[in-house]
Amino acid sequence: MAIALGGNQYGKAEVRLVRVDRDGKRHRVTDLNVSVALSGDLTSTHLTGDNSKVLPTDTQKNTVYAFARDGVGEAEAFGLRLGEHFVRSQKSIHGARIDFEQYSWDRIEDRPHSFSRNGSATRTATVTWFEDGAHVVSGLSGLTVMNTTDSEFWGYIKDGYTTLAETTDRILATDVNARWLHHTHPTDWAESFEQAKHDLLTAFAETHSLSLQQTLYAMGQRVLDKQPGIAEIRLSMPNKHHFLVDLAPFGLDNPNEVFFAADRPYGLIEGTVRRDDLPEQNSAW
Numbered sequence: 261m262a263i264a265l266g267g268n269q270y271g272k273a274e275v276r277l278v279r280v281d282r283d284g285k286r287h288r289v290t291d292l293n294v295s296v297a298l299s300g301d302l303t304s305t306h307l308t309g310d311n312s313k314v315l316p317t318d319t320q321k322n323t324v325y326a327f328a329r330d331g332v333g334e335a336e337a338f339g340l341r342l343g344e345h346f347v348r349s350q351k352s353i354h355g356a357r358i359d360f361e362q363y364s365w366d367r368i369e370d371r372p373h374s375f376s377r378n379g380s381a382t383r384t385a386t387v388t389w390f391e392d393g394a395h396v397v398s399g400l401s402g403l404t405v406m407n408t409t410d411s412e413f414w415g416y417i418k419d420g421y422t423t424l425a426e427t428t429d430r431i432l433a434t435d436v437n438a439r440w441l442h443h444t445h446p447t448d449w450a451e452s453f454e455q456a457k458h459d460l461l462t463a464f465a466e467t468h469s470l471s472l473q474q475t476l477y478a479m480g481q482r483v484l485d486k487q488p489g490i491a492e493i494r495l496s497m498p499n500k501h502h503f504l505v506d507l508a509p510f511g512l513d514n515p516n517e518v519f520f521a522a523d524r525p526y527g528l529i530e531g532t533v534r535r536d537d538l539p540e541q542n543s544a545w
């Protein structure tokens with residue numbers, strides 16, 4: 261029985277690219293998941309391990325980031341630029357398929373550098389009855405937000421294992437997971453929820469952040485300030501790291517524009533903000 265190599269392609273899948281366009285103070289964000297698949301004269305690597313016709317997937321990833329330095333624009337146009345490059349620059353590559361998933365971000369109330377990811381949040385509620393009364397906990401999960409500036413992180417402990425560089429300008433992005441306990445019941449639950457969501461969003465946008473911990477506290481404080489009937493709020497917020505891509509090996513600078521959006525590991529920042537003139541609530545909720 262004769263055995264032969266059939267159809268094949270290879271490439272870097274799911275290159276998470278965030279590009280921030282900083283024309284003046286009003287930023288724009290392009291958030292893409294880019295997958296490259298190349299095909300062509302690739303028999304030798306499969307049959308003998310001769311890699312002389314293989315453009316490494318690592319190079320493909322770097323190409324995506326380097327091309328983003330000149331701007332991304334629409335995914336279709338970016339894909340045409342990339343595809344033409346791979347096919348025209350490499351003799352062994354005869355085809356390039358570039359797939360895009362694009363995440364859309366809405367401005368938080370027309371602010372210049374604060375965004376929330378379209379349709380990301382789920383509203384939650386938990387009601388518990390005890391013999392001495394009911395507990396109502398409202399909340400939301402997965403409210404994805406990003407500030408493209410006004411975030412710093414420095415002055416932290418450095419020990420023998422620290423490599424993180426201090427920064428005075430980074431992207432701050434998180435999924436807000438929040439639950440808040442009502443000690444009096446609002447007349448309109450929906451209105452109370454919308455108010456809390458608004459307060460979380462605007463406090464996130466308005467806080468010049470020195471740490472996600474500080475932002476978390478400011479968000480919780482804002483919700484309690486605006487609704488006296490809320491006793492306590494618990495927040496759990498992953499720090500969705502966006503790493504500036506080093507484009508220097510390709511002769512390019514990167515003035516805070518092209519980022520790798522890592523999905524894991526992530527910092528997980530959690531905390532409770534409470535009224536200290538009320539009895540401590542049981543921790544069951």
Ligand SMILES: O=c1[nH]c(=O)c2[nH]c(=O)[nH]c2[nH]1
Nearest residue numbers: 413424470471472473499527
């Ligand atoms: O806002 C932050 N808080 C941290 O505790 C932390 N740790 C880290 O590595 N980056 C950050 N960022």
